Amino acid sequence: MLDVFKLGYVDFHVQDMEKMKQYYAEIVGFTETETDKNGSVYFSSSTDHHNIILTPSDQSGIRRFGFQYVSEHSLSEIIDHLKTLDIDASVREGGDPAAPDILTFTDPEGYAVDLYPSMEMRENRGFNKEGILPNKVGHLSIRVSDAKKEVEFYKKLGFHNTDWIEDYFGFMTCNTDHHVLNFFTSETKGMHHLAMEMRNYQHLISTLDFLRLNGVNLEWGPSRHGAGHNIACYHYDPEGNLIELFTDADKYIKELGIFDPRPWHKEFPQKPKVWSTDECLSLWGVDFEKALV
Template sequence: MSSVQLTHLRHVDLAVPDHDRQLAFYTDVWGLTRTADDTGVSFLAAEGSPEQYVVRLREADEKRLDLLAFGIATPRDADVLAERLAGAGVRLICEPGALPTPGGGYGFRFFDVDGRTVEVSSDVAPRRHRRIEAREPVPVRLSHVVLNAPDIGRTRAWYERHLGFRLTDTMRSPQDGDLMYFLRINSHHHSVAFSRGPHTSLHHISFELRGLDEYLRASGRAVRSGATKLWGPGRHLAGDNAFTYFLDPHGNTLEYTTEMEQVEEDTWHPHVYDASQAQVTDQWGTANPWNELVAKESFNDPDRGCFIAPPL
């Protein structure tokens, strides 16, 4: 396990064939703010977050997850982590150095065990952000990302060993065994979770709202826009967070959430939750049932970007 700790989830970068349609959805419907762009590339911020952007959209022939980006405290920590990853046989995409993206900073990229591109960075200039007001239904920040993997035990072990993630909770089926691992790098219940699926892919990206009222107003705006609502509204037991899931124009699942549980590091003991119990997946009992259709959409399309670094 790495003694150099990541600090937080910075952004999730997506490639899509129809950039303009995706951009319109993420800004006009989902409530993100376009802060910078180039030909076929857009950087989208959450109004309440100091991150320069929480989503990057890139036009490409094929849909894929371009990368996940995490913060680290200092350039020295980035150097140490890069050296340790290389020494452990992890394939680096680039050596640590200055980043050309908005806000600059210092970082590097590498492939995880499933072939996803991961970026780690420090010293990124903070964006001028603002307090989200009552009844304002726009995301405060990027909450977490959930990823599908055929062997979640292997993927979990890799992230714990090399990047210092800690297990918070497990979702288990009496018939099928472990279905999901929730992992943290700070006090938030999870920044990443791994869900067992038939292939490597994006499960969902989650965005934090100010509170329950704002979360419901944002969910209502998405419903009224005609966006496909996949699951919710409800409240999970693992993480104790509210949820509503929607599909973006390219079939990626997005979540509005709020009131994520905060973990006391010295006293937390991981739970094992029985996924067959209705109150585990939805404490409120207000969401539509989790069924094969919802599960199929959550599996998403196989990621075509495994072990292929994005061009930028």
């Protein structure tokens, strides 16, 4: 009925718009494309009209997130199909400036989720010259009361469960990336982190020097994770949202149920598995003062 294939955008509540605009424009290197009538500001990584939305608010944190899908069916037919899956979706009034046909629903943990079939491209496409300049917004990690329940829910939308850290951290994908979403069982609600994909290890390392020279300090990393095998490091944006920069993440071959082999894998073939916390967070054996979980 519908094939979800991409994490398209993340929308943040923002208290200090100027600081956050400066961060996503000058530090991340995204292009500001539009400000709508409600004051929301849209940023593009390269081609899409937007991948980040900053919405004025009296609070900070994640507001909603959107996935792109492809389907031969109409919006009403997809809504009827989702109802058979116990997903109460509706057409979002007003849509977005470049994605007018948005379906929206609330997942079991209360997060607002959008589904959209198309988005306009920005007029001047491509990457900027200065900033972190990620390839893309890679994945989103959110805190939930029950990760197992969330994993089962997103399976109904066609997501695949690729790995677990014990029974509290579930990884899911809708394409070949190791994960597009992950769910962290927690006593608190909100985003755990938003991850941006770097071109390679050299890009990541040069970015760390760029961050230091611009007064942004790392909170964790770099090191190689177990689940996903991505080399990752983390810092906070101006409003306390945890941002991951990563490279070298596993590629999932869903037809075979394995990850594309890499020299740093210990198992051949590397299959989805349950990792222990200790073996998963840092395969390089690096201890960090700040724990991620």
